[in-house]
Amino acid sequence: MGQWLTRYVVIDAVLVAAAWWLAFGLRFGFRSLAAGEYTHIAISGFPAAMVCMLMGLFLARVNRQTWRFVSLVDLRRLAGGALAGGLLTAAAIQLMQMPGFPRSVFLLFMLTTVILLGGVRATARSLGERQQAQQQRHEGQQRLLIVGTLAEADHALRQLKGSARWLVVGIVSPLSDELGHSLQNVPVLGTVQQLDQIAHVKQTRMVLLASPPGAPLRREMLMHTGEAGLSLLTLPDADQWLDAEASTDLRQVQLEDLLGRTPVALDDHGLTELMSGKTVLVTGAGGSIGSELCRQIARFGVARLVCVDVSEYAIYQLEQSLRRSHPHMQGVYLTANVREAERLDAILMAYKPVLVLHAAAYKHVPLMESQNAVEALRTNVLGTVNVAGAAGRAGVQRFVLVSTDKAVNPTNVMGASKRLAERVVQDVAGQYPATQFVAVRFGNVLGSSGSVVPLFSAQIARGGPVTVTHPDIVRYFMTIPEAAQLVLQAGLMGRSRQIFVLDMGEPVKIAELARLLIRLSGKTEQDVPIAFTGLRPGEKLYEELLADDETTERTPHAKLRIAKVGADDSAVSGQVLAWLNEAGPAPTGEAVRAWLKRQVPEYQPNDSTG
Known part of the structure; x- marks a missing residue:
């Protein structure tokens, strides 16, 4: 400690000496000083200046300062010491009766002393803090x-x-x-x-x-x-x-990082104009797509977001999430079943939304194929009749049906029910011309409930095997945010009876998807094998986004195209209601598929369907 104090004092003395000569250089010019014109005056006063300035600094206890921890208080003490030293120097020079000694040098001497001594202390502290920060960072x-x-x-x-x-x-x-x-x-x-x-x-x-x-x-x-x-x-x-x-x-x-694509470019201005300060309603709001739609909608400053779902737990989870992320948004969280037309009419008449996004649906292909086939009709088709009709009666500006690629040339009940739901939307659009009714088709969504990703992840956690139905089966995939954003964009752009098709990119082999998930878990196929189990009822090797007799046309958005489908003038909504009333509570799967075949001619059930 004594060595450091001595070193500080020596450095201070050197800097005080430099300050004295710097003061003369600033007063008379460094060239004149170097030429010796004022050197004799500077040399004559130098000893007195050194003694007086160091005495002033000593009286201010500047010599006790630790440079690495210097503070504003220390710098103010330094300025006080320099002032005292400068006054002592002026008094000593006056007593020495040195004729022609420039008085301005005294002020310059004090200032240069403060600058040099303060600068070296500030530099020492900065270097010390930087070194300490680097050490702490590197250690942790x-x-x-x-x-x-x-x-x-x-x-x-x-x-x-x-x-x-x-x-x-x-x-x-x-x-x-x-x-x-x-x-x-x-x-x-x-x-x-x-x-x-x-x-x-x-x-x-x-x-x-x-x-x-x-x-x-x-x-x-x-x-x-x-x-x-x-x-x-x-x-x-x-x-x-x-x-x-x-x-x-x-x-x-994560898997989304490997299969994700260029972020979707939204028409933020148009969506803000559509939703800001207004009411928007989402059915199936507690599901994977529905909840993401709610999160995306909340970004656009809606005055009120009405969230409808049949699951009490799902709507509770959504409420907790949105209250945390958007505390100032007015959320309305309702448990309701889209099969109940009167309940939907009451909700839409009470809240008068400008936009309705219909995401409520059954979507699991094997579950809907036989014993639950009628449930697919009641939720996916009748539910769409009810929501679309309630939207028209309430004067909603825009209605968007969330559809699927499985509606194209369907081979299963779920896909056929969604194709029939698209026809329902076109039928209802003719009844309520003031509302724009559109549908949006897209493929599989990574991480959504019922998708292969959670299933594969659970199988990997158990040590395998990961079950894939066929080595060559392929599917289109997109992330949940991408799907939700494109649904909103299509809802903004769409005109009644249009069916939008999303750019799903390149299809992905399900076996490749399984291998990626295995590697993401830190394992290899030797640790977790892949087993091929054969196609399930209603399942096909590949999905299509357009039927064979359909064409598409471009839109201003690069990832959205419009499917050109023939106009449907049939009163399909009434036929759905009539058949469900006639079929009773428990029609067989065969009866459901036979009726669907008559309503959706392109529906071709797989031979394995039971």
Whole structure:
């Protein structure tokens, strides 16, 4: 401690000396001073100035300051000491009776002393804090490799800037010509093929995939690193930065990151104009698609969001979620069954929504195929008759039916019921011309209730096998937010009787999906085997988004097309009501399928249907 105090005093003395000469240089010009014109005056007063200034600093106890922890109080004490030293210097020079001594030097001497001594203390503190922060970060940080091109790595490094958790130790690029470059002092250590060796040398198992969602590199890395035991991470989504409840730290790569595509571009202005300050109603609001629709709608400043679902638990969960994320939005959470027309009429007449999104449906193909076939009709078809009719009677501006790709050339009861629901919407549209009635078809939604992803995940957790019906079966997939956003966009753009088809991208083999999920769990197919069980009743190898005799036309939105279907002038709504009343409470599956075949000519049940 004594050595440090001595060192501080010596440095202060050197700086006081520098301040004296700097004061003369500022007063007379450094060239004149160097030429010796005023050197004799400066030299004559130098000893007195040194003694007096150091005495003033000593009286202010500046010599006791610890530079690394200097504060504003210390700097004010330093200024007081310099003032005292400057006054003592002026008094000493006057007593020495030095003719022509410039008085302005005294003021400059005090100022330069404060600047030099204060500057060195502030610098010492800044360096100390920086060193301490780096030590703390490095002690608590996890070592991380970034996989991606330099452009992708630059984006990731900017997102991680200032992170207290992660220490980036290198970049692994898929481009060999980027080897040897560096970015923000982080070197490119090698190519993707060398990732295992690089991770071993750098003593890390954490890998950040900087490539965008859906990029082929992501799938390649997952299949490569699953056997190497590396943990794959990704940056948070843009929506998570805006969600106060969501974590904005790195997260594990998920299936949506591997199959996701370019984010949907919404007409935010148009949707805000449609919904802001108004009432919107969603049926099936507690389901996967319905709840995401509610979350998306809440973003557009609705005055009131009416959420309808038959499940008490689902509507309760939705209420809790929306109250947390949108506390200022007025939510109305109702338990109601779309089969009950009078209840729906009462709800819509009471709240008068401008937009109704009808997402309530049974969608599980095998369950709806035989014993529950009539339930598919009562919910998917009769429910649509009731909701669409109530919307028309209440003067709703826009009605949107959430349909499915299984409605195209259907081979199962569920798909045929949704195709009949589309026809119902077109029929009701003719009865209520003031309301725009549209339908939106899309394929499988990742992570939705009843989809293969939760099933596969549960099977993997049990150790397998993962059951896939056929090695060649393929499906279209999209994420839940993407599906919900496109439904809203279609609802904004649509005109009565139009059926929108979503751009589902490329179909994905279900077996490939299973392999990706196995790797995401950190296992291999040796750990969790895949078993092929054969097609189920009503299931086909591939799904279609358009019937063979349909064509599509473009829309202003790149991911939406309009299916050109023939005009349906039949009073199908009345036929549905009449047949269900005639069939009674428990018609056989064969009777339901026979009636559906008459209503939906393109419906071709599989031979395996029982």
